[in-house]
Amino acid sequence: MRFLLTHFRAFSTGIATSPSSQISYFARLGQIENARKVFDGLSEKTVVSWNSIIAGYFQNNQPCEARFLFDKMPQRNIVSWNGLISGYVKNGMITEARRAFDKMPERNVISWTAMIRGYVQEGMMEEAEALFWKMPERNVVSWTVLLGGLIQEGRIDEARRLYDAMPVKDVVVRTNMIGGYCKEGRLSEAREIFDEMPHRNVVSWTAMITGYAQNNRVDVARKLFEVMPEKNEVSWTAMLMGYMQSRRMEEALDIFEAMPVKSDAACNAMILGFGLNGQVAKARMIFDTMSEKDDVTWSTMIKVYERKGFELEALDLFALMQKKRVRPNFPSMISILSVSSSLASLDHGRQVHAQLVRSQFDLDLYVASVLITMYVKCGYLVKAKQVFDGFTPKDIVMWNSIITGYAQHGLAEEALQVFHDMFSSGFMPDDVTFIGVLTACSYSGNVDEGLKIFELMRSKYNVEAKTAHYACVVDLLGRAGRVNEAMNLIENMSVEADAIVWGALLGACRTHKKFDLAEVAAKKLLHLEPENAGPYILLSNLYASQGRWDDVAELRKNMKARSVNKFPGCSWIEVEKRVHMFTMGDSSGHPEHVMIMKMLEKLAGLLTEAGYCPDGSFVLHDVDEEEKMNNLRYHSEKLAVAYGLLRVPKEMPIRIMKNLRVCGDCHSAIKLISKITGREIILRDANRFHCFKGGLCSCKDYW
DNA sequence: TCAACTCAGC
Numbered sequence: 112m113r114f115l116l117t118h119f120r121a122f123s124t125g126i127a128t129s130p131s132s133q134i135s136y137f138a139r140l141g142q143i144e145n146a147r148k149v150f151d152g153l154s155e156k157t158v159v160s161w162n163s164i165i166a167g168y169f170q171n172n173q174p175c176e177a178r179f180l181f182d183k184m185p186q187r188n189i190v191s192w193n194g195l196i197s198g199y200v201k202n203g204m205i206t207e208a209r210r211a212f213d214k215m216p217e218r219n220v221i222s223w224t225a226m227i228r229g230y231v232q233e234g235m236m237e238e239a240e241a242l243f244w245k246m247p248e249r250n251v252v253s254w255t256v257l258l259g260g261l262i263q264e265g266r267i268d269e270a271r272r273l274y275d276a277m278p279v280k281d282v283v284v285r286t287n288m289i290g291g292y293c294k295e296g297r298l299s300e301a302r303e304i305f306d307e308m309p310h311r312n313v314v315s316w317t318a319m320i321t322g323y324a325q326n327n328r329v330d331v332a333r334k335l336f337e338v339m340p341e342k343n344e345v346s347w348t349a350m351l352m353g354y355m356q357s358r359r360m361e362e363a364l365d366i367f368e369a370m371p372v373k374s375d376a377a378c379n380a381m382i383l384g385f386g387l388n389g390q391v392a393k394a395r396m397i398f399d400t401m402s403e404k405d406d407v408t409w410s411t412m413i414k415v416y417e418r419k420g421f422e423l424e425a426l427d428l429f430a431l432m433q434k435k436r437v438r439p440n441f442p443s444m445i446s447i448l449s450v451s452s453s454l455a456s457l458d459h460g461r462q463v464h465a466q467l468v469r470s471q472f473d474l475d476l477y478v479a480s481v482l483i484t485m486y487v488k489c490g491y492l493v494k495a496k497q498v499f500d501g502f503t504p505k506d507i508v509m510w511n512s513i514i515t516g517y518a519q520h521g522l523a524e525e526a527l528q529v530f531h532d533m534f535s536s537g538f539m540p541d542d543v544t545f546i547g548v549l550t551a552c553s554y555s556g557n558v559d560e561g562l563k564i565f566e567l568m569r570s571k572y573n574v575e576a577k578t579a580h581y582a583c584v585v586d587l588l589g590r591a592g593r594v595n596e597a598m599n600l601i602e603n604m605s606v607e608a609d610a611i612v613w614g615a616l617l618g619a620c621r622t623h624k625k626f627d628l629a630e631v632a633a634k635k636l637l638h639l640e641p642e643n644a645g646p647y648i649l650l651s652n653l654y655a656s657q658g659r660w661d662d663v664a665e666l667r668k669n670m671k672a673r674s675v676n677k678f679p680g681c682s683w684i685e686v687e688k689r690v691h692m693f694t695m696g697d698s699s700g701h702p703e704h705v706m707i708m709k710m711l712e713k714l715a716g717l718l719t720e721a722g723y724c725p726d727g728s729f730v731l732h733d734v735d736e737e738e739k740m741n742n743l744r745y746h747s748e749k750l751a752v753a754y755g756l757l758r759v760p761k762e763m764p765i766r767i768m769k770n771l772r773v774c775g776d777c778h779s780a781i782k783l784i785s786k787i788t789g790r791e792i793i794l795r796d797a798n799r800f801h802c803f804k805g806g807l808c809s810c811k812d813y814w
Numbered sequence: 815t816c817a818a819c820t821c822a823g824c
Binding site: 128129130131132133134135157158159160161162163164165166188189190191192193194195196197198200219220221222223224225226227228250251252253254255256258259281282283284285286287288289290293312313314315316317318319320321322324343344345346347348349350351352374375376377379380407411 | 815816817818819820821822823824
């Protein structure tokens with residue numbers, strides 16, 4: 112019934128009158144089944160209707176069925192053979208196309224051109240050119256196809272010589288040449304051809320507009336856009352993208368609103384444009400106004416949330432997408448894996464992993480690396496290693512992912528072992544590898560090994576030291592208390608020290624209470640990154656610990672003047688696929704607030720009994736002692752631990768994440784909590800993992 | 815009526 116209705120509609124609108132054009136009509140819409148029904152219903156099948164249905168199958172990416180029907184045809188004409196060639200070309204089957212070309216009984220200019228087009232599409236320009244010069248006769252289309260190939264290869268001057276040699280030029284080839292020049296940024300040459308054109312169509316105007324729009328001349332593009340006699344969807348979209356790439360979002364929005372037909376592509380572009388520009392709410396508004404959303408729309412919005420740090424919203428939307436029966440596509444799954452990494456949400460990560468396996472995307476090298484990183488960030492190293500081991504052949508990114516993973520968990524031996532495995536598998540370590548290895552040495556206190564590797568990196572592996580490597584070594588020396596050596600290294604660096612290097616020194620100075628050097632490092636940092644709250648906090652912390660309250664006040668005033676805001680500490684935990692987030696001092700927004708507070712009370716009692724003494728020096732603020740103690744008790748990581756104790760089954764480890772470094776007092780407290788409760792607690796902070804068990808931490812208090 | 819070419823973004 113439904114078929115009859117659509118059939119009738121196609122018929123009555125006058126779009127398709129003959130059986131063959133009905134077949135083509137349905138095929139163009141992607142409704143190949145309906146096309147087939149028309150074909151099967153024909154009492155008398157002509158060559159033309161056979162040709163139409165075969166072309167339809169090729170167009171709908173079903174070359175096997177197309178070939179099957181071609182073999183079954185009672186009669187073939189030259190159009191059938193040409194259709195076979197172009198059908199194979201459309202499906203990227205160049206060998207089969209050539210076989211048909213060689214086998215066909217007679218050829219015309221279209222057969223030759225279709226074959227050349229196939230070679231051009233596959234980037235086989237030598238074959239394309241050879242065939243072109245062998246053609247018995249050429250027309251303007253054949254010339255254009257070859258010209259397009261040269262342009263595609265960036266051989267613009269050769270393309271121009273071919274263009275000049277053409278006996279006849281039409282509007283298409285002129286437009287092609289315009290597009291070629293525009294792609295190379297040679298706008299004046301493009302414009303010259305445009306101005307000399309005897310006739311122009313919408314496509315020529317749009318090509319010229321695109322050229323200006325994508326070469327930072329969006330205002331010129333707009334002028335042409337205003338005067339062009341007729342606009343289509345492509346011209347509107349080109350103009351839109353021009354503003355978008357120039358980050359002129361208001362004008363982009365104006366164009367978008369004025370567009371008579373808002374294609375999905377334009378909407379998706381707006382969502383991405385606004386979203387990545389930081390206007391996430393506006394992006395969501397466009398998303399919400401779209402009546403029909405396809406998988407690209409959903410994944411675009413999810414990607415925006417992911418990139419802009421709206422992890423929870425990304426997860427919600429991913430769930431909603433599936434509820435609306437839109438199958439997750441590849442980009443959405445990659446986004447969610449990335450979200451899972453940021454949130455250390457093992458449940459979501461695992462779910463996506465399963466979906467990737469089902470759609471066989473997990474065989475992809477890039478996916479393997481993303482999966483490894485996800486499992487590493489979720490603190491599930493065994494699984495990360497399992498994915499790593501199960502994938503061959505490996506690439507450098509995979510090796511680096513697993514090495515960095517071990518490093519972040521402070522497992523230096525494992526990291527170094529993989530590093531050596533990598534070398535014996537014939538891979539040359541690169542700069543990223545060494546960041547991982549040096550980090551491993553640093554986090555595990557392997558100072559001598561680290562220094563040796565840093566030396567070998569340059570002398571043996573020929574990898575030039577970047578600031579990130581220096582930062583690792585400064586960290587390595589600094590953690591071990593060799594702060595002056597670290598400072599010496601900075602002074603003798605081959606590149607200029609950046610914020611990461613100074614930050615590493617500052618961290619070490621804080622740990623080892625080297626106040627004079629700390630002040631030097633902090634002031635460097637304030638200079639390099641005036642918007643970053645980190646150094647202000649550290650410096651303020653430092654002054655506070657010495658009771659220099661005037662300096663603290665001065666610093667605060669400075670922060671306010673530059674409108675630097677402290678990044679609030681926040682921790683979260685995943686329970687039954689829901690992420691629960693806590694900020695410092697408060698869980699009142701949480702539905703189980705009362706239970707959490709009770710658990711904290713209970714913990715406080717147990718901790719006191721166990722001899723725990725809060726260390727107020729970890730609180731920055733100039734507040735009285737009692738309030739200091741309260742602030743400590745309600746640090747976000749403690750709230751998350753309390754919730755984990757309430758909700759995570761006994762036999763499972765409690766996995767907590769924190770956006771900043773774990774606070775020293777919380778570190779001591781959680782060690783004790785792991786002992787008192789007999790629970791394993793895995794905490795991922797901004798720097799690394801801490802695995803608390805039986806009163807000890809995997810970092811061996813070296814962090 | 816079926817077969818070859820140009821503009822945007824996926």
